[in-house]
Amino acid sequence: MGEIKQKSGDLLTELDNAYKLLRKTQEELIIKEKLSIAGGLAAGVAHELRNSLNIIGISVQYLHDKFNPGDERREFTEAIMNKVEKLNSVTTDLIHFARPQNPRFKKGNIHKILDRTISLVKFKCIVQKVSVVRAYAANLPLIEIDNELMEQVALNLIDNALWAMHEREKLIISTMIFPENYFIEIKFTDTGCGISRKDISRIFDPFFTLRENGTGLGLSIVHRIVEEHKGSIEVESKLKKGTTFKIRLPISQKE
Ligand SMILES: Nc1ncnc2c1ncn2[C@@H]1O[C@H](COP(=O)(O)OP(=O)(O)OP(=O)(O)O)[C@@H](O)[C@H]1O
Ligand SMILES: [Mg+2]
Known part of the structure; x- marks a missing residue:
């Protein structure tokens, strides 16, 4: 029994x-x-x-x-x-x-891409007094990516995080490698306004925006690029506490 x-x-x-x-x-x-x-x-x-x-x-x-x-x-x-x-x-x-252009995959350094993107928004961060904390993994391998497209991913996520935050808040960008070494993970964690339960299922929809001058295309572009890299993207958010976007990318594009 x-x-x-x-x-x-x-x-x-x-x-x-x-x-x-x-x-x-x-x-x-x-x-x-x-x-x-x-x-x-x-x-x-x-x-x-x-x-x-x-x-x-x-x-x-x-x-x-x-x-x-x-x-x-x-x-x-x-x-x-x-x-x-x-x-x-x-x-x-x-x-x-x-x-979208077809991705051109090359072995690339994620940390370099993140650094370059952070330098693009440096001025905005200074004005907003937001600090960007880099928590990079020491042993992150090169991975097969399209550098330009991945820069667009980082830029959209950082841009959204800056919009969500007040002055003197913090954006943490961290990377890690999974033990079995097939995937890496990049996390963008902000201490911003967060996303309500009602809205969270819609943020990847094209033209969904809560921003005054937003187009609502940023995250749908991000979603597609990550998918083209055979990766995945997840979001966790708490209203008034902050949001984390978690991206996983395979190290190699071969099956
Ligand atoms: N880090 C975040 N914190 C809080 N809300 C967010 C965050 N990222 C995205 N959102 C919400 O998701 C919506 C959609 O984001 P998305 O990047 O697709 O478009 P947008 O930023 O409004 O416009 P744009 O096309 O200029 O990127 C935003 O308007 C915002 O409401
Ligand atoms: Mg955006």
Whole structure:
């Protein structure tokens, strides 16, 4: 009797695990589907936008040069040029998102990529008085990655963390190698505003944003790049306490 109970208990646990795996796979498929639909839309919109922005940009630049310094009309044209630039950068985001380049894998140094990305946001960190703490593993091996794409991953995650934090808070970036040596892990832990339970399932959706000037594409780009590297990304968050993004990447891209 006890044996039967034990066996059926085991079977139930197995069934439960299989169900959880199925749920997870289904959720991943839904994310993929959403990404590909949004990708197609984004490509069309981005092209239209870029062409129009080009014409607006050239025309306003022409007008701008006609006005003398001190002329208030020059300020207006300058304001338009700034906005055109902002829209151009959003469009570049969209184009990147819609038509990603194929990753070019090379043996790369994750710490160098992280350092380079941190130096890109150094000024922002100084202004915000945020300290970036590096807790790097001493023995991290080189891994097969696309340097540029991985820099984009780091930049998006750091940018989000800085947005989430107040002054004088802390961002910890740590790396580690798994004992069996097949995977490495990179963690970005901030002490920012955190993400509510309601929102956390949506943060990887394209165009989901709670930021005033956000496009909502950062994390969906991150998600896709990590996937292209056969890696995984997880998020843990506590409202008003902070958020951790955990990325695992295989050392080699070969099966
Ligand atoms: N570290 C974080 N802490 C708290 N909320 C976060 C964090 N990272 C992401 N989020 C939430 O997830 C949303 C989506 O992030 P995502 O990077 O995709 O877009 P975005 O930052 O709003 O815009 P952008 O396209 O400029 O990156 C954010 O608007 C924010 O609400
Ligand atoms: Mg972002």
